[in-house]
Amino acid sequence: xxxxxxxxxxxxxxxxxxxxxxxxxxxxxxxxxxxxxxxxxxxxxxxxxxxxxxxxxxxxxxxxxxxxxxxxxxxxxxxxxxxxxxxxxxxxxxxxxxxxxxxxxxxxxxxxxxxxxxxxxxxxxxxxxxxxxxxxxxxxxxxxxxxxxxxxxxxxxxxxxxxxxxxxxxxxxxxxxxxxxxxxxxxxxxxxxxxxxxxxxxxxxxxxxxxxxxxxxxxxxxxxxxxxxxxxxxxxxxxxxxxxxxxxxxxxxxxxxxxxxxxxxxxxxxxxxxxxxxxxxxxxxxxxxxxxxxxxxxxxxxxxxxxxxxxxxxxxxxxxxxxxxxxxxxxxxxxxxxxxxxxxxxxxxxxxxxxxxxxxxxxxxxxxxxxxxxxxxxxxxxxxxxxxxxxxxxxxxxxxxxxxxxxxxxxxxxxxxxxxxxxxxxxxxxxxxxxxxxxxxxxxxxxxxxxxxxxxxxxxxxx
Amino acid sequence: xxxxxxxxxxxxxxxxxxxxxxxxxxxxxxxxxxxxxxxxxxxxxxxxxxxxxxxxxxxxxxxxxxxxxxxxxxxxxxxxxxxxxxxxxxxxxxxxxxxxxxxxxxxxxxxxxxxxxxxxxxxxxxxxxxxxxxxxxxxxxxxxxxxxxxxxxxxxxxxxxxxxxxxxxxxxxxxxxxxxxxxxxxxxxxxxxxxxxxxxxxxxxxxxxxxxxxxxxxxxxxxxxxxxxxxxxxxxxxxxxxxxxxxxxxxxxxxxxxxxxxxxxxxxxxxxxxxxxxxxxxxxxx
Numbered sequence: 001x002x003x004x005x006x007x008x009x010x011x012x013x014x015x016x017x018x019x020x021x022x023x024x025x026x027x028x029x030x031x032x033x034x035x036x037x038x039x040x041x042x043x044x045x046x047x048x049x050x051x052x053x054x055x056x057x058x059x060x061x062x063x064x065x066x067x068x069x070x071x072x073x074x075x076x077x078x079x080x081x082x083x084x085x086x087x088x089x090x091x092x093x094x095x096x097x098x099x100x101x102x103x104x105x106x107x108x109x110x111x112x113x114x115x116x117x118x119x120x121x122x123x124x125x126x127x128x129x130x131x132x133x134x135x136x137x138x139x140x141x142x143x144x145x146x147x148x149x150x151x152x153x154x155x156x157x158x159x160x161x162x163x164x165x166x167x168x169x170x171x172x173x174x175x176x177x178x179x180x181x182x183x184x185x186x187x188x189x190x191x192x193x194x195x196x197x198x199x200x201x202x203x204x205x206x207x208x209x210x211x212x213x214x215x216x217x218x219x220x221x222x223x224x225x226x227x228x229x230x231x232x233x234x235x236x237x238x239x240x241x242x243x244x245x246x247x248x249x250x251x252x253x254x255x256x257x258x259x260x261x262x263x264x265x266x267x268x269x270x271x272x273x274x275x276x277x278x279x280x281x282x283x284x285x286x287x288x289x290x291x292x293x294x295x296x297x298x299x300x301x302x303x304x305x306x307x308x309x310x311x312x313x314x315x316x317x318x319x320x321x322x323x324x325x326x327x328x329x330x331x332x333x334x335x336x337x338x339x340x341x342x343x344x345x346x347x348x349x350x351x352x353x354x355x356x357x358x359x360x361x362x363x364x365x366x367x368x369x370x371x372x373x374x375x376x377x378x379x380x381x382x383x384x385x386x387x388x389x390x391x392x393x394x395x396x397x398x399x400x401x402x403x404x405x406x407x408x409x410x411x412x413x414x415x416x417x418x419x420x421x422x423x424x425x426x427x428x429x430x431x432x433x434x435x436x437x438x439x440x441x442x443x444x445x446x447x448x449x450x451x452x453x454x455x456x457x458x459x460x461x462x463x
Numbered sequence: 464x465x466x467x468x469x470x471x472x473x474x475x476x477x478x479x480x481x482x483x484x485x486x487x488x489x490x491x492x493x494x495x496x497x498x499x500x501x502x503x504x505x506x507x508x509x510x511x512x513x514x515x516x517x518x519x520x521x522x523x524x525x526x527x528x529x530x531x532x533x534x535x536x537x538x539x540x541x542x543x544x545x546x547x548x549x550x551x552x553x554x555x556x557x558x559x560x561x562x563x564x565x566x567x568x569x570x571x572x573x574x575x576x577x578x579x580x581x582x583x584x585x586x587x588x589x590x591x592x593x594x595x596x597x598x599x600x601x602x603x604x605x606x607x608x609x610x611x612x613x614x615x616x617x618x619x620x621x622x623x624x625x626x627x628x629x630x631x632x633x634x635x636x637x638x639x640x641x642x643x644x645x646x647x648x649x650x651x652x653x654x655x656x657x658x659x660x661x662x663x664x665x666x667x668x669x670x671x672x673x674x675x676x677x678x679x680x681x682x683x684x685x686x687x688x689x690x691x692x693x694x695x696x697x698x699x700x701x702x703x704x705x706x707x708x709x710x711x712x713x714x715x716x717x718x719x720x721x722x723x724x725x726x727x728x729x730x731x732x733x734x735x736x737x738x739x740x741x742x743x744x745x746x747x748x749x
Contacts, residue, residue, distance in 0.1 A: 216567075218534060219628065223556055225529070230683035231683075385480050391482065394682070394683075395484065397486075398484060434527050436529065437538075440541060440634070443525070443541075444615060447613075
């Protein structure tokens with residue numbers, strides 16, 4: 001027994017000493033998921049039938065798409081011809097349905113499902129984050145980036161070629177983008193899925209509330225001065241996606257169905273070609289296999305079956321309850337309370353604003369007049385050359401990103417827009433580089449003691 | 464790998480911002496603009512403000528801040544002092560807020576600091592101010608506050624120049640160190656003279672000839688523009704704080720054709736600096 005006891009005691013001593021000198025990210029918070037499921041008023045079926053809609057929407061969110069919907073167990077049609085994954089839940093599943101990138105990347109299996117003959121790009125791994133790829137610039141005939149010709153579009157990872165249901169869309173008519181060349185030429189960036197919990201609350205924050213907060217920060221002594229991305233047409237503040245370029249959950253849903261799964265729909269009616277095909281003759285005719293839009297309003301069916309998938313995906317997201325934080329894990333209650341106060345003191349909460357209040361809701365009581373603890377101002381901020389991806393979306397330039405809402409980050413596995421790190425401390429330090437609005441705040445963080453930094457990390461992992 | 468070598472190899476440079484979004488630009492490269500300060504020989508110099516700031520001994524320049532915002536906020540420079548253990552001990556952030564474009568209804572540095580105090584009151588312990596102090600023969604306003612848990616302290620000193628609030632923010636946990644850094648401000652120099660600056664001069668009857676810029680697309684961004692008008696009412700210099708390239712071209716082309724009534728002080732026509740907004744009108748939220 002002594003032989004076992006002594007080394008364990010030594011190890012404990014070592015850990016205590018180590019902790020005293022260096023703050024650490026304890027990693028994703030364990031225990032049951034702190035997110036998932038409907039808002040309480042939806043669970044209470046208020047108004048009547050809303051729970052039926054939520055449950056049906058969740059089923060659709062989890063369905064796997066195939067090309068014609070004829071493969072057993074994959075009843076939804078419209079997949080591809082280009083796609084990144086085969087269901088919504090594949091990418092939005094950590095720590096529960098509606099979340100973000102899971103521990104096992106489903107894209108590895110997607111690449112060859114049902115006989116597909118895709119090559120898995122080097123940046124997609126089993127234990128890595130789910131990723132979509134965007135090319136920074138169009139390339140010339142030799143594959144060299146033309147830095148005066150910004151691309152910015154999503155280049156879907158896979159094609160349906162080789163699948164048992166690919167019909168005439170074979171490898172002889174469609175191919176994957178040249179990701180190896182894009183990696184070699186540093187011409188590709190990545191985006192990981194944004195978590196969807198509580199997004200109905202985010203959608204229902206009035207523009208005037210966001211603008212008033214922005215004005216209140218003017219003249220702050222931290223060098224922070226964000227702005228808003230706005231929806232084309234309406235000109236209202238858009239707030240979804242890594243650069244806040246998407247104005248509503250329905251637009252988010254329609255875009256994702258089209259871009260990530262290749263399903264044309266009533267918001268994005270065209271079968272989506274690659275950005276290069278879009279500049280030439282479009283998708284090969286042999287790969288236009290279904291009538292468009294593939295997802296559409298359903299007639300002659302039940303009330304809950306009538307809306308399109310896109311409408312129901314949006315409804316699912318809208319009715320998801322927000323993440324619930326832990327008051328004790330990790331590090332204990334005092335550390336978390338202290339960490340939250342320090343997070344505000346150093347200035348992090350200037351952009352990662354703790355709360356907003358929503359406008360009255362016409363949908364369900366819990367969406368209206370609610371306090372939203374999202375930890376974001378929903379503005380876009382200059383984040384410096386270290387995080388810049390050279391992608392422009394709406395008014396957001398290559399270095400501007402929406403303040404990522406932090407709720408739920410305690411159980412997230414990957415951080416920053418491209419999933420480059422799983423470590424909270426690395427994510428914090430990445431906020432500082434040439435041109436970043438966060439430089440002064442990161443200096444404030446760096447002035448803290450090890451214990452204080454640890455408290456902030458514990459607080460973040462409690463969310 | 465150097466930028467030129469990477470371009471030669473047709474590799475997109477790492478850590479270079481090439482797709483910039485809305486950025487500052489100007490009608491010529493020789494007229495100073497606020498964002499063009501530089502550090503040399505232990506001093507930060509900014510020709511627009513006529514500012515020279517001797518950097519405290521041992522303090523090092525930090526990564527540059529963001530470009531000017533569409534609300535007229537500038538991060539001019541930042542310096543920090545590290546201890547032997549590499550832990551940060553203090554830093555100073557030098558900023559400017561163009562008072563023509565601030566999102567707050569603040570007419571000067573004093574009102575801006577008063578707003579900063581109101582913003583700080585719920586989270587910090589206010590130690591003093593804003594109170595008027597004289598530094599290097601110039602009127603500043605000073606706000607001091609500290610954070611109760613972290614021990615961080617802020618000393619914010621702001622002065623009015625060219626319709627900007629020019630602000631030095633010292634932050635750290637060691638009061639003696641901050642005191643010394645604050646005393647170092649007495650060695651700064653700032654221009655005594657500058658063009659008259661008048662808010663709203665490019666409105667109404669002051670504009671004799673105007674052609675409005677045409678934008679091919681509406682990007683819904685706010686475009687703040689500073690104009691320098693000479694004593695004969697001609698546009699001498701145009702500075703766009705934040706605009707997309709095609710917006711800059713349209714605005715520059717239009718504003719070059721504008722003519723103003725000469726601005727007069729004591730009956731004498733003089734240069735005048737003013738500001739105007741293009742693009743998405745900012746909602747009134749004051």
